[in-house]
């Protein structure tokens with residue numbers, strides 16, 4: 001059977017390698033100038049929650065069948081990836097809620113790409129899927145492909161969409177996620193602009209749950225400047241040790257709502273200019289998150305030109321933010337209210353409430369870091385079943401069309417789950433279903 005895989009990120013490379021093992025003839029279209037997608041910028045942790053109840057609790061809007069698929073097949077898929085040349089750095093995730101392994105992204109992506117080519121697959125760079133071709137019965141039978149040499153048609157018995165969602169399309173992000181004006185920073189490669197998603201909708205597919213959700217991080221706000229290789233290093237992942245205020249000087253979210261701080265980043269995206277200030281005292285700067293201290297993360301923001309202010313008192317901190325346009329009086333009121341509630345052990349009664357630890361902001365010197373919400377990938381995408389078949393409005397599959405990785409929506413709606421695990425497990429599964437159904 002002839003299989004077309006659109007997208008050469010982790011999901012696409014895995015789907016291609018697995019389909020070749022199963023005897024398919026495979027062409028991978030990759031829009032960018034290299035394979036690997038966002039995987040090569042990532043920390044490489046491929047993980048699942050430990051059990052289904054935890055998965056349900058952490059991503060309650062997600063599809064339980066897809067969650068059970070990732071949970072049930074991850075161990076086997078990690079072994080497959082290692083046997084396919086993936087380089088394991090650690091068999092720990094460092095998070096008691098999860099299990100999995102950490103892979104070294106660049107050599108692992110290179111090994112997968114090499115495996116695809118060695119097995120006779122074609123890996124075409126700078127070639128983008130623009131549209132799906134369908135037969136009269138609605139079955140997908142190929143795609144319109146655009147490359148440097150122009151447009152042509154590629155016939156296929158099945159197409160797997162592994163095109164990574166629409167994080168890099170500001171208009172789709174405004175329509176579905178921001179639901180209004182604004183722009184998120186992009187914490188990913190620039191090629192996932194929603195072409196796979198839109199092509200599938202045009203072929204009769206429907207979106208799955210969580211279309212207004214995204215996974216991302218708060219990054220140092222402009223004028224900070226940094227390239228994609230610094231995405232991990234400059235991420236400001238310590239909201240739970242800070243007090244987060246918007247440009248109006250108000251707390252706008254529960255800083256400690258979830259371990260991955262996904263809710264805080266999403267809330268930041270809905271604030272004026274998609275920005276916020278993280279306010280810290282000396283005790284918070286000494287706290288550790290994974291292998292770094294908060295102070296080191298703040299220093300990383302400063303090194304790339306981010307705005308970091310220091311002050312000897314809360315009054316001075318408010319004054320300094322006032323010079324940057326934040327109403328100083330209101331900010332001081334916010335901080336005094338927060339401190340009073342934290343001191344009394346009643347931070348859960350604040351509006352918005354503060355869950356988890358709620359340290360008083362009291363030990364000088366103080367710091368303020370300006371952050372902006374950045375999108376790594378969309379959470380919603382195409383509705384798929386547990387065989388990765390893309391579904392129509394009525395629940396019937398679009399014949400010959402499958403989706404994997406970010407493009408398959410609905411795994412982690414309502415929260416967050418490993419995007420790399422979705423790429424690995426759904427990549428394998430989509431290939432198996434496509435080959436099986438082609439007979």
Ligand SMILES: Cc1cc2nc3c(=O)[nH]c(=O)nc-3n(C[C@H](O)[C@H](O)[C@H](O)COP(=O)(O)OP(=O)(O)OC[C@H]3O[C@@H](n4cnc5c(N)ncnc54)[C@H](O)[C@@H]3O)c2cc1C
Nearest residue numbers: 007009010011031037038042045129164191405406419420
């Ligand atoms: C800094 C950073 C750290 C991360 N850390 C982790 C982590 O530790 N653990 C974790 O689980 N996740 C992590 N992630 C997320 C993870 O990298 C992604 O979820 C995962 O790589 C997505 O894989 P994918 O193949 O579905 O999509 P992508 O990697 O986005 O790949 C999609 C591919 O499709 C191509 N494409 C797009 N449109 C077209 C088209 N029209 N035609 C042809 N090709 C097209 C793109 O060029 C791209 O190569 C991180 C991401 C970043 C950026």
